[in-house]
Amino acid sequence: MTEIQPLLITLSTVCTTIMIGLGFLPHPSRESAIWASAFVAAMVSTYFNAAAEPLGGVWPHAIAEALNLAGLGLIWVGIRVRVGRRWILLVPTLLLSALIGVALTFGTGTPAQPLIMTVGLVLVAAVSAAIVVELFAVRTTQRAATLPLTVAAGLVSVFALIWLVSGLMRAASGGKATLLMAHQYAPAVAIVTLVTALVTLLLLVRAEAPRRDGDAVGFRAVARDRLARAERFDDAWWSVLDVRLDDPLALREASSALAYTRVLDRFASDVSAVFPAEADLDRVEATRMLVLLPRHEAAVRPLLRALLERVSTMSSDQSIDVRLSASIGWASVALVGYDLDDLVAAAAAAADEAQLSGGDRWERASIAIWGAP
Numbered sequence: 001m002t003e004i005q006p007l008l009i010t011l012s013t014v015c016t017t018i019m020i021g022l023g024f025l026p027h028p029s030r031e032s033a034i035w036a037s038a039f040v041a042a043m044v045s046t047y048f049n050a051a052a053e054p055l056g057g058v059w060p061h062a063i064a065e066a067l068n069l070a071g072l073g074l075i076w077v078g079i080r081v082r083v084g085r086r087w088i089l090l091v092p093t094l095l096l097s098a099l100i101g102v103a104l105t106f107g108t109g110t111p112a113q114p115l116i117m118t119v120g121l122v123l124v125a126a127v128s129a130a131i132v133v134e135l136f137a138v139r140t141t142q143r144a145a146t147l148p149l150t151v152a153a154g155l156v157s158v159f160a161l162i163w164l165v166s167g168l169m170r171a172a173s174g175g176k177a178t179l180l181m182a183h184q185y186a187p188a189v190a191i192v193t194l195v196t197a198l199v200t201l202l203l204l205v206r207a208e209a210p211r212r213d214g215d216a217v218g219f220r221a222v223a224r225d226r227l228a229r230a231e232r233f234d235d236a237w238w239s240v241l242d243v244r245l246d247d248p249l250a251l252r253e254a255s256s257a258l259a260y261t262r263v264l265d266r267f268a269s270d271v272s273a274v275f276p277a278e279a280d281l282d283r284v285e286a287t288r289m290l291v292l293l294p295r296h297e298a299a300v301r302p303l304l305r306a307l308l309e310r311v312s313t314m315s316s317d318q319s320i321d322v323r324l325s326a327s328i329g330w331a332s333v334a335l336v337g338y339d340l341d342d343l344v345a346a347a348a349a350a351a352d353e354a355q356l357s358g359g360d361r362w363e364r365a366s367i368a369i370w371g372a373p
Contacts, residue, residue: 004191005050005187008046008187009043009046009047009050011191011194011195012042012043012046012190013046015039015042015194015195016039019036019039019202020036020040022202023036023201023205024036026206027206029205030081031078031079031081031082031205032078032205034078034090035075038070038074038078039194041067041070041071042067042190042194044067045064045065045067045068048060048061048063048064048067049061052064058104058108058109061104061108062101062102062108063105065101066097066098066102067097069120069127070097070098072124072127072128072131073093073094074090074093075149075197075201076127076134077089078201079131079134082138083134085134100116100120100123103119104116104117114167118167121163122160122164124160125157125161125164128153129157131149131150131153132153132154132157135149135150135200136150138204142203145200145207145249146200146204147200148195148196148199149197149199152197153193153196155192156189156192156193207248207249219290219292220340222280222292223240223280224340226280226292226294227292227333227340227343228338230333231338236332236333236334237294237296238293238332238333238338239292239295239330239331239332239333240293240331240340240344241329241330241331241347242289242290242328242331242344242348242350242351243326243328244287244327244328244351245263245264245287245288245311246326246327246359246360247325248286254322255322260320263324264286264287267287267311268283268286268289270307270310271289271291274306274310275291275293275303276293276295279294280292297332297334304362307328308325308328308360308361308362312326327354327355327359327362327363328350328351328354329346329347329348329349329350329352329362329365330350330362330363330365331343331344331350331365332364332365335366336365346365346366347365350363350365
């Protein structure tokens, strides 16, 4: 057993416990279950590596390598679930990991071993690069949370390719193709990956919850029906609003979990209280709501000002001593048209612009309108 192995066993166990205790159990979801499984796989792999010498044979190491690859793949699969990919590729990922384990079990010590190890290294590089790509698709409000794992996965991919190329060059020059360097640095790479994955995935799990599919489908079905009928009657006084709470990550860091939950509940309550009963509301995320509003443009502006003022007003029972603010993107049928997807996209772009401009304001699609009266 190497000197770093006890540290790796301890770290993987602690990370798994934290991910399950602070991530999956308080915030059960499909992606949190997959990510918790990834940490379990990484933890069990360290146990198999530690037990390889007492148990004898090559199969404990083979199982450990397969579990390591499965853990990395499950992180990627969970991110795909998070960003809403239609095909998450869970089963192929697990099958490919199992295949690598079987190949190592029967191929170690044979002429096929270098090829199997090369394929494994290529898969590590490919999955790490895929993780980086998928992390860039995570919502911009969570970009700071994705940074640690993005950097780590990118470095893992680069170093895996460097080790692979060096091995191939050594083989091409007549030497023995070996991936000894990759094995020497594998524990250090595993430690960096475990820590950064824990930070990023725990922040994503505990961040604003993704919208429920049933609620989204219901809102969109109703909204499309209303807009279709409005188009038939040439009724252009409809708007879609994208309302977002500003700086959710900073608010979360400045408060306890309970206090932050109360902030989110108050935000949703403020939005519901300002808009009239005929408006349709969809809580897309805990810090973001879509509103379909049947109002003349001149009647929309007072509602936006009222909402910004209501959100920013500090109350005596406010859970954290921080002034809250919101950003609103406004897309009207008169400017964008009756297509719901176009309206939502235009409102989202305007909301992004409002947040980039400092928040506590609204921006109208194609036309900037400040939130100040």
